[in-house]
Amino acid sequence: MSFWAQAVEIARVDLRVExxxxxxxxxxLPFAVVGLLVFPxxxxxxxxxxxxxxxxxxxxxxxxxGMQVALRQAAHDNRERRDLYALLGVDPAARFVGRTIxxxxxxxxxxxxxxxxxxxxxxxxxxxxxxxPVIVGLGLTAVGLTELGTLAGEVTAGLxxxxxxxxxIIVPLALPLVIGGSQTxxxxxxxxGILPWLLLLVATDLALAVAGVAMARPLEEASR
Amino acid sequence: MNRVRIxxxxxxxxxxxxxxxxxxxxxxxxxGEFSRILNLHAPFMWVAFxxxxxTAFASIMWLIRRTPRWDRLAMxxxxxxxxxxxxxxxxxxxxxxxxxxxxxxxxxxxxxxxxVMFFVxxxxxxxxxxxxxxxxxxxxxxxxxxxxxIQVPLVYFSVNLFRSLHQTQSIRPDGATMPREMLMALLVxxxxxxxxYFALLVAxxxxxxxxxxxxxxxxxxxxxxxxxxxxxxxxV
Amino acid sequence: MLxxxxxxxxxxNTILERAGASLGGRSILRGLDVEIxxxxxxxxxxxxxxxxxxxxxxxxxLISPDQGSGFVLGARLGSxxxxxxxxxxxxxSHTPAVIAELTIRENLEHAxxxxxxxxxxxxxxxxxxxxxxxxxxxxxxCSFGMLRRTEAARLLITRPRLLLLDEAFSGLDVDAQExxxxxxxxxxxxxxxxxxxxxxxxxxxxxxARVMTLSAGRLxxxx
Numbered sequence: 001m002s003f004w005a006q007a008v009e010i011a012r013v014d015l016r017v018e019x020x021x022x023x024x025x026x027x028x029l030p031f032a033v034v035g036l037l038v039f040p041x042x043x044x045x046x047x048x049x050x051x052x053x054x055x056x057x058x059x060x061x062x063x064x065x066g067m068q069v070a071l072r073q074a075a076h077d078n079r080e081r082r083d084l085y086a087l088l089g090v091d092p093a094a095r096f097v098g099r100t101i102x103x104x105x106x107x108x109x110x111x112x113x114x115x116x117x118x119x120x121x122x123x124x125x126x127x128x129x130x131x132x133p134v135i136v137g138l139g140l141t142a143v144g145l146t147e148l149g150t151l152a153g154e155v156t157a158g159l160x161x162x163x164x165x166x167x168x169i170i171v172p173l174a175l176p177l178v179i180g181g182s183q184t185x186x187x188x189x190x191x192x193g194i195l196p197w198l199l200l201l202v203a204t205d206l207a208l209a210v211a212g213v214a215m216a217r218p219l220e221e222a223s224r
Numbered sequence: 225m226n227r228v229r230i231x232x233x234x235x236x237x238x239x240x241x242x243x244x245x246x247x248x249x250x251x252x253x254x255x256g257e258f259s260r261i262l263n264l265h266a267p268f269m270w271v272a273f274x275x276x277x278x279t280a281f282a283s284i285m286w287l288i289r290r291t292p293r294w295d296r297l298a299m300x301x302x303x304x305x306x307x308x309x310x311x312x313x314x315x316x317x318x319x320x321x322x323x324x325x326x327x328x329x330x331x332x333x334x335x336x337x338x339x340v341m342f343f344v345x346x347x348x349x350x351x352x353x354x355x356x357x358x359x360x361x362x363x364x365x366x367x368x369x370x371x372x373x374i375q376v377p378l379v380y381f382s383v384n385l386f387r388s389l390h391q392t393q394s395i396r397p398d399g400a401t402m403p404r405e406m407l408m409a410l411l412v413x414x415x416x417x418x419x420x421y422f423a424l425l426v427a428x429x430x431x432x433x434x435x436x437x438x439x440x441x442x443x444x445x446x447x448x449x450x451x452x453x454x455x456x457x458x459x460v
Numbered sequence: 461m462l463x464x465x466x467x468x469x470x471x472x473n474t475i476l477e478r479a480g481a482s483l484g485g486r487s488i489l490r491g492l493d494v495e496i497x498x499x500x501x502x503x504x505x506x507x508x509x510x511x512x513x514x515x516x517x518x519x520x521x522l523i524s525p526d527q528g529s530g531f532v533l534g535a536r537l538g539s540x541x542x543x544x545x546x547x548x549x550x551x552x553s554h555t556p557a558v559i560a561e562l563t564i565r566e567n568l569e570h571a572x573x574x575x576x577x578x579x580x581x582x583x584x585x586x587x588x589x590x591x592x593x594x595x596x597x598x599x600x601x602c603s604f605g606m607l608r609r610t611e612a613a614r615l616l617i618t619r620p621r622l623l624l625l626d627e628a629f630s631g632l633d634v635d636a637q638e639x640x641x642x643x644x645x646x647x648x649x650x651x652x653x654x655x656x657x658x659x660x661x662x663x664x665x666x667x668x669a670r671v672m673t674l675s676a677g678r679l680x681x682x683x
Contacts, residue, residue, distance in 0.1 A: 001573065001574055001575070001576050006574060009570070009573050009574055013559070013562065013566075013570050016561075016562070016566075017559070017561040017562065020561045021561060022353065026346075026349075026350050026353065027350050030343050030346045030347070030350070031343075033343065034340070034343045037336060037339055037340060037343075040330045040336075041330075047326075047329075047330060047331070050330055078555075080553055080555050080556070080557035081557060081559065083517075083520070083522055083551060083553065083557060084557040084571075085574075086522060086546055087520060087522075087546050087547065087549050087550065087551055088546075088547060088574045088575050088618070089543075089546055089547030089574065089575055090574055091543070120317065120327050120328055121328045122328075123326050123327070123328065217540075217543075221524070224517070224522055224523050356600075448591075448593035448594035448597070449590055449591060449593070449594055449605070449606060449609070450590040450591075450592070450593060451590055451635045452588060452589050452590045452609075452636070452638065452639040452642070453587055453588050453590070454588070454638060454639070454642045456584065456587065456588045457588055457616065457642045457643075457645075457646050458646065458649075459584050459588070460581050460584045460585045460588055460616040460617060460646075
């Protein structure tokens, strides 16, 4: 099987497993929406402030809870499954790409629904023409966050406190994604160029993709 | 099954009757046509609270009696409660957007606490899905169901406890504050939506019994594992 | 990329020369010298903690030696060449490697697709292992015996040239044990080699041409 065929097969099975388990749709997403509820309740009834912080809260909640989406596969990984894929001749880089594909699909869906919930709950003032640039930024952020989660899962494979450790690794490295995504909307509102921010997101995604593919084999060897 | 069909059919008639009343009753002078939404919003929210109350009762009964029918009742009522809460929140948001200019208002603590209640029971359903063993599922769900009901009176009485944009209860023990025709439309819809809940509850319980019977049948099926056919090994 | 049946570029030798391996900073295996030729069944006995599983994982190329050297199917351990030969190695670990959320059939289809095997082998394999009637059962609903049979079916489909069995007979009924024997026989007939480890020498004596004993990381006796 070719590299891309392996990647697509890994992604296909991963999405099928998610459809059966429903981790993202039934657990993480509702939990994230509850997260959106917490900030205004803690802030008090200041509607203009709530409206102002809406997009920022979205990105904070999106990154923090999006990590759970990104680390979902790591939670189901065990040594036997990793060995199985190795002995079926699966290129570790193909496994990275496959997991990024499936994870990105789920992450985009997760962030889009979370965005809709934020708009309803916070009534933010959104600039004209916001949907397409924001969705594009969202998509690029989703890919980057998934790549980070997959990489962090590989780095922490087999460790006892894997989930907490992987989360700690992801959050600081996700800051370029938060900045790029949030500033896309800000720049749109200020009518300054959004291109630098989208390019930042593209560059981050590419850098993570190159790192993931290049380090896939060493990471797999190190996890044994 | 006939009983279920009859219940559902009559519930459908009741809902249509309620809708007729809702669309033919007079409207609020300030809210205009949008006031009709309240004929659905309020009954849906009332039924949601009722459903979660039934869940709490059934959960406590399961903890006392440990019989499967109480677990079925708790589960069915939560499922309906979640649906009715979602519908109530949605109709409330539509009304809020039309009348207040915003779908969600943080000044109204009842909205926030209703949303929290909604997610508590989403969590209840997620918990049930995560436990394959029926006995353990029933036990943990019963404990959560009994505890979660604390939300229900808090939501209802929050309008009296906190500053709120919601009108204080229009129907009070000392008399209603709305015109008789509007009150009639609201009460008809309360009855109709409540009846709809009970009809759906009976249907869902019937379905749950069928699901359990099917699962038991599958468990009794002859073992699907057969002796290996070693002579055919070379054919693979 | 080669399919699992094209072995023209795969060597046949599996050799360890004074090989050692460590895990977690602890030396598990030391000074191993062993050669496994095609058509051979090698048994490795030893108590718990002797390093039997580590030996199998070394032979599976999943870990690299930190002493000495080794070649598996012609690929030097620790070199990138191992990625070319891994799909010709089959490993039946202590814990069955089955994706719990997929059915038995889906597990086999997934493996067959990844390795490039003919999907038509799946039905035959299911029939052979006695799981044709349970193919729609999810992994997390299977008994241990069913999971072992699923692994056996996968190994029948993937046709490994080096078959590694880690306590493969433990916890199995007579039917399933005979299935593992048939798997061993098929591998030998196709000019492959088998290494099986067990803490119970009785499992090895009738099946292996050679039995070695592993104790505290060293191969001590050959019978």
